[in-house]
Amino acid sequence: MSDKEDKTIIRIKEIESINLARDDIRDEVIETKKAVERDNDLLANKVHQSFIDNNIKSFDIVGAIGAGKTALLEKITEKLSSQYRILVICGDITTRVDADRIEKHNAETIQINTGRECALNAYHIHKIIKNKDLKNYDVVFIENVGNLICPSDFILGTDKRLIVVSTTEGEWVVEKHPMLFKMSDIAVINKFDLKERLGTDVDKMISDAKKINPKIEVITTSAKTGENIEKLMNLMGL
Amino acid sequence: MKEELVKIEELIRSFDDIDKSDIKGLMQRFFTKLSNRLENYVGDYPTFIEPVYLEDNVKIGDDVLLGPNVYIGANSLIQDYVEISNTIIFDNVKIGQNFKLENCIVAKDSSFNFKNLNIKSSVLIGAANSKDELQSIKF
Numbered sequence: 001m002s003d004k005e006d007k008t009i010i011r012i013k014e015i016e017s018i019n020l021a022r023d024d025i026r027d028e029v030i031e032t033k034k035a036v037e038r039d040n041d042l043l044a045n046k047v048h049q050s051f052i053d054n055n056i057k058s059f060d061i062v063g064a065i066g067a068g069k070t071a072l073l074e075k076i077t078e079k080l081s082s083q084y085r086i087l088v089i090c091g092d093i094t095t096r097v098d099a100d101r102i103e104k105h106n107a108e109t110i111q112i113n114t115g116r117e118c119a120l121n122a123y124h125i126h127k128i129i130k131n132k133d134l135k136n137y138d139v140v141f142i143e144n145v146g147n148l149i150c151p152s153d154f155i156l157g158t159d160k161r162l163i164v165v166s167t168t169e170g171e172w173v174v175e176k177h178p179m180l181f182k183m184s185d186i187a188v189i190n191k192f193d194l195k196e197r198l199g200t201d202v203d204k205m206i207s208d209a210k211k212i213n214p215k216i217e218v219i220t221t222s223a224k225t226g227e228n229i230e231k232l233m234n235l236m237g238l
Numbered sequence: 239m240k241e242e243l244v245k246i247e248e249l250i251r252s253f254d255d256i257d258k259s260d261i262k263g264l265m266q267r268f269f270t271k272l273s274n275r276l277e278n279y280v281g282d283y284p285t286f287i288e289p290v291y292l293e294d295n296v297k298i299g300d301d302v303l304l305g306p307n308v309y310i311g312a313n314s315l316i317q318d319y320v321e322i323s324n325t326i327i328f329d330n331v332k333i334g335q336n337f338k339l340e341n342c343i344v345a346k347d348s349s350f351n352f353k354n355l356n357i358k359s360s361v362l363i364g365a366a367n368s369k370d371e372l373q374s375i376k377f
Contacts, residue, residue, distance in 0.1 A: 093283065094283060096274070096288075110287070110288055110306070111274075111286075111288050112285070112286070112287050112288070113276075113283070113285065113286040113288075114285050115282075115283035115284050115285045115286070116282075116283055116301075117285060124285075124287060127287055127305070127306060127323060128287060128306060131306050131307060131324070
């Protein structure tokens, strides 16, 4: 690889938006972006096939920091770990806090620290399952990095994607983040126990989600009180 | 974990006569025992897929992906855009920019002073300033 090519690649890696590309490398940036998306999708299909071949039910759980993704997973794994062999992959910028919380409920966990990346991608998941004997698992949960934007760029190859929002985020959170709702199968509105105190318009959140994605299943939960957790598990087919 | 590490280091010492079947088994046993240790590296938040074990004073560049199953010895340098999985790197090693190592062992004090290498299932050893100078054995 020549020094010039090397510099171009480094420049492409540094550019997060096509709009920032100089005219002379704009084509290259667009092609690179397309290739990355294509490669992710191919790998995600491969991951999904591995899950299917091993009769594994798989879920990608996305949502903002503090929405309650980990708390919901704690409740679910607590209820399921006596009947299913569970693997939970936790994505975070840094720390092992979430994996440690979930591990207490008898699920095996693997932490991915993404460093500067704001979402997990299919390559991360592929790296993990290549090193695992998938015959040892019945259910795989992937808790994505906490935010409502970047995970929409990368599918991971799971059966279903759950998006978790909460009453503390306010009633506009759904309409402000349409992309992830479009790409999800189940929308969970968590912290329902705080609805009255906060005065959040949950009906608006539900109708916004349905407007964006008419096929999406919407459920209100409270990971704290356990409200509707069983119902959520039924929706997930667990 | 340390026991397997010592045995692996001993095995690769006889570089021209490595028992390849022993290496695979030892590496597998080592990785099943590998724990996480990420506290003492120098660098800005690489991507880690656990387990990753870093001895003291490992320097890590930008856009680096380490794991799963990575052990890096003390005072080693991992430069920008490197990707390493299922690999053991002993002490005082220098890995060049944009290296991709999968299922490799890198001997102590090795130094690779060039960019862009993609290599699998190999023992790497010594100092090299270009790909042509690289000493490696497939296993």
